[in-house]
Amino acid sequence: MPLINFGSILSFAEQIETQDRDFYTAAAANDACADYHDLFGQFAKDAAKNIKNIQRTRRENVTEMILEQIRGFTRDSFIVSSEGADRMDAAQALETARSLEERALRYYTEAAEKLKALSEVARTLKLVAKKHRAHLEKLREL
């Protein structure tokens, strides 16, 4: 499905963060992932913060000037499954977490480029990308 405008790009970002938050919340509560309880809990908090940041950015930057169509951007390549976090073993949870973080980093990097004319929006997207990059680095160190 194409991401054709400001609203759809930021709404998909909100979906990504909501999926991340739900995954990390469930993983943090999963006894099999007890070693990573704090890490997943922190990532869930980060995702919740990102949701607020994205919603604020959408509210404050949508104006009639920026209802113009975006081309060449679709959500298909950013769909990642994270079902069953409550039943995963630790290795599966970490692998899924890496997939989610890689997906988010890729999405925000491309979205920031697509919306680069809107500097405040691009700045927020880059900031969220930076947070996901930090998450990914932490996960890779494990």
Next chain:
Amino acid sequence: MTITRVKNYINGEWVDSTSTTIGDVWCPATGEKIASVAYSTKEDVDAAVKAAKEAFWEWRSTPPLSRARYLFRLKDAFEENFEDIARTLTREQGKAIDEARGEVRRMIENVEHATGVTTLMTGYTLEDIAKGIDCYGHRQPLGVFAAIVPYNFPAMVAWWFLPYAIVTGNTFIVKPSEQVPMTQTKIFEIVDEIGLPEGVVNMVHGSRDVVNALLDHPDIEGISFVGSTPTARYIYQRCGETGKRVQSLGGAKNIVAIMPDAKLDEAMPSLITSFFGCSGQRCLSGSVLVPVGDIADELLEKFTAAAKAMKVGDGLDEQTAMGPVVSAAHRDRVLGYIEKGIAEGAELILDGRNFTVPELPNGFFVGPTIFDRVTPNMTIAREEIFGPVVSTVRAGSLDDVIDLINTRGFANAACIYTQNGGVVREFKYRVKPSMVGVNIGIAAPMSFFPFGGAGNSMFGDIKGHGQEIFQFFTDTKVVIERWF
């Protein structure tokens, strides 16, 4: 499904109208009835004016900074409820959700701008205008003001006026469009939460009877209106007769000129937004497309392809670029203009008639429509259509464009696409419309600049928002002072 009837908000309370005349509110995307509204009576207006008048003196003597603090609270409350307001708006008006969000943003920007009252409302003084005599100009609020607002921007337009009116110490009454009463009702539910003194803001739903009762009421000091030109003229005249201040913003027939050196690929997204955004139902929409010289064929090829590619559908779907028009009656009116264009000999190159959205068979949809070979005297080049219909008038020179613009009668907005600074200078210097876009398709002033046209597009002299609005809502009392 239970149909809610919206209520009036008078003296800090939600009250039913005394009227027995009830109108329906429709979802333009589905064609379903979603609410009803009582067409309030003169007695309802009298009650609102009485409440506003009684609230005035205490409110006007509240320090401006304290009044501004209510607006800060309101801004926060609007941010918290932003998405709810936008979704209510799209549901009853039809526009795409991003357009609704953009509208709510513009509404909030007016609240933000009005909080600058402690700077923007100050008067001025001069010592020694004569030996030992000083002179002061104080800005003082006047009393009760009212706004009568249209269906195309159900959230924003009332807030071009309300925050400035109340922050300067006046009290206020809003009459929303009877076609879209739910959005302003949602907004007033939020207003109700912030603790404004009773009677400072009021809302009366209804139609013509409410308008006339507001225009005739001796205790109303001024009227702000946005709507069609015939109604704007009527309101201006009635306010003149009854001695009210008035700012009466009417219709438009905006021309967008494309010069031979325009960068078409860069321009295309904003051109599409200009002509088809909000389904053409806005007073800043492009309506007449004027290619100059030999750019016409390339322009129309690209413009038509881009228009065809737009997704038309339910505004609540994030993918939708253009929603339905507001009502079945308005759809029929727009279709009537398309028929008239054909009958008068214009060439229909993109036909939006018989446009359907399969999953929404009862929606009030008109597809993007483009005419070529329109001549300046054709109806579709002269009258406001207020729909997604483009009339292309080919021109030979910049002078032709400026003549066309300055002979429409309407003088709301005009836009030009070019890379030539000299052409731009000539254009903005000579055109009559008050809002000019240069490589911009919608020349929409933000809250800190004035909004309004000239000619038949505006009656009155002080426009919506901007710094000037503080003059509309205040009287400059001059005190000449000497002490013996």
